[in-house]
Amino acid sequence: MGFGAAPLLPRTGDDPPVTISRDPAREAAERELSRPMYHEHDPSLLQRALNTFWDWVDDLFSAAAGATPGGRFGLLAIILAVVLLGVALWWRLGAPQRVPASAPALFxxxxxxxxxxxxxxxxxxxxxxxxxxxxxxxxxxxxxxEERALLDPRPGRTADEAAADAARPLPAHTGRLRAAAHAFDDVTYGGRTADEAAYLRLAELDRDLERAKPVLAPLTSTAHTTPSSSHQGAAE
Structure with missing residues (x-):
């Protein structure tokens, strides 16, 4: 007896058996199983993606554990040591601050x-x-x-440049000028907060500079030699 098409329902009485071939039967089964009622409890697309991701992580972790002395416990110890090292560095160095590529202009x-x-x-x-x-x-x-002509007006000058330029005619105030420039830079782009004492130091420096006498650079003169009258007489 060959294995061909099988009866779909058992024979009753003298009714001929109802038979269906394999391909139509498979298509009918697929259509039946594609009905929404059979997929109400299937995981969503996001859940399937998460499951795939965690399976990949588990495979990666298993592979790393197999190559690490001590297996999974050894790998966990290494990960914990790296995390603790990162925390220690963060605590020691603090959060990184963004530093601009160049200092901002003073004005x-x-x-x-x-x-x-x-x-x-x-x-x-x-x-x-x-x-x-x-x-x-x-x-x-x-x-x-600048108004006293001790500095030349220059657009785009930074606080550090102004302090360095002003220190040449006012060398006695070099340190205070640099400190004032640093205070300006700290509050302008360094993320720091000034206080009353910082402002009073700049106000005092401002008043002192008003009374300060500049040190002018000595003028250099070039001596010109002229022919002596004796040489002129000799030439005559």
């Missing part, structure tokens, strides 16, 4: 006089806005030196 686009900068600094200080007060007082210092 904005609109030029103002030293008196205007001093007035702005005083207004910020009255409200305990020490960061802005320090910035405006440093600008007042540099603008006053």
């Amino acid at each position: 904005d686009a609109r030029p103002r006089s030293a008196a205007e900068h001093r007035a702005a600094a005083a207004a910020h200080a009255a409200q305990s806005h020490w960061n802005q007060a320090v910035q405006e007082r440093m600008r007042a210092i540099v603008r006053a030196l």
Whole structure:
């Protein structure tokens, strides 16, 4: 007896058997199983993706554990040591701060006089806005030196450049000028907060520089030699 098409229902009485070939039967079964009622509890697409990911992680972890002395416990010990080392470095060095590629310019686009900068600094200080007060007082210092022709007006000059340039005619104030520039840079882009003492130091420096006498560079003269009259007489 060959294995061909099988009866779909058992024979009853004299009715002929109902038979169906394999391909139509398979297609009918696939259509039946594709009905939503059979897939109500299937995992979602996201859940299937997560399951695939965690299976991959488990395979990767198993492979790494097999290549590590001590197996999974050895691998866990290595991971824990790396995490502890990272925490220790973070605690020791602190969070990394973004540092700009170059220092910002000391002045904005609109030029103002030293008196205007001093007035702005005083207004910020009255409200305990020490960061802005320090910035405006440093600008007042540099603008006053420009107004006295001790510094040449230069757009885009930084606080450090201004301190270095001002130290040449005012060498006695070199250290305080550098400290003032550092205070300006710290509150402008260093993420630090100034206090009243920092502002008062800049205000005192501003007043001292107003009374300071610059040290002018000595002028060099070139001596010119002229022919002596004796040589002229000899030539005659």
